Amino acid sequence: MSETATPISTSNSKAIGPGRPRCFDESEALAAAMNVFWKNGFEATSVYDLTQAMGLSRSSFYATFESKQALFRRALQYYSKNGLRGLREVAEQAGEGALEAMMMALSDPGGSPKGCLLINCITELAPHDEKVAEMGRHHLDCIEDIFARAIDPADPESVRDRARAYTSLAIGTLTLRKSGVSPETIRRTLEQARFVLPE
DSSP states (O other): OOOSOOOOOOOOEEEEEETTESOOOHHHHHHHHHHHHHHOOOOOOOOOHHHHTOOOOOHHHHHHHOSHHHHHHHHHHHHHHHHHHHHHHHOOOGGHHHHHHHHHHTTTTTTTOOOHHHHHHHHTTTTTTHHHHHHHHHHHHHHHHHHHHHHOOSSSSHHHHHHHHHHHHHHHHHHHTTTTHHHHHHHHHHHHHHSSSSO
16 A cells, blocks of 8 residues: 555666666666556556656567566555555554554545555456455555554454454545545544544
8 A cells, every 4th residue: 555655676787688788777667657557557558658657668668577467466566565664664663653653644645646556456457367366465464464563462362353444444545535535534534433443
C-alpha cells in the first residue's frame, strides 16, 4: 500500500546481450511503470504507454522485461516492497502510538489518491491471474503482520483477529481516498473506528 515508492538499488550495467550494457536505471524504469499501472490499471495500459513513461524503445522493453504481464508482476513486487517498508517505518518511529500513526498516515491528504495498487489489481485481475491473486494475498498478510506487532498482546488469541480488522480498515481508507472522499471525512471516520477496534 505504497504512497511513494523509493527506487531500489539496481545495477544499470547488466548486459542485454554480449557487449550491450543497459543504458537506463532499471529501478527508475520500474517506478515509472508502476505509476502508469497504478493510474490506468493493467488492461487500459498499453506497451506504448509504458515505453513512453519508462523512456525505453520497444526492443529494450522486451529485451529487459519480456512482456507487459511480466513487467506488471515486477512492478507489483516493487510497489509491495516499498510500501511495506514505509508502513514499518511509520510504526517503528511512532512506538506505542503505532496503530494510530499508521492509520493517520493513510488519511494524509498529501498522499496518493489512487488507492492501493495491489488491491486495485486484485479487483481487476485476480479472478483471471492466480499469480496476481497470490501476490495480493501475500501483501495483505504482511500488512496484517505489521499491525499485529503494534497491538497489545495481553490477549494473544485475539491479536490476529484485531490485526485483520485493522488491515480491512486500512484498505477501506485507501478505497475512500480513491473515491474522492475528503481527508477530513476520512480522518473523522478513523477517529470513530478507534472506539470500535480495541488496541
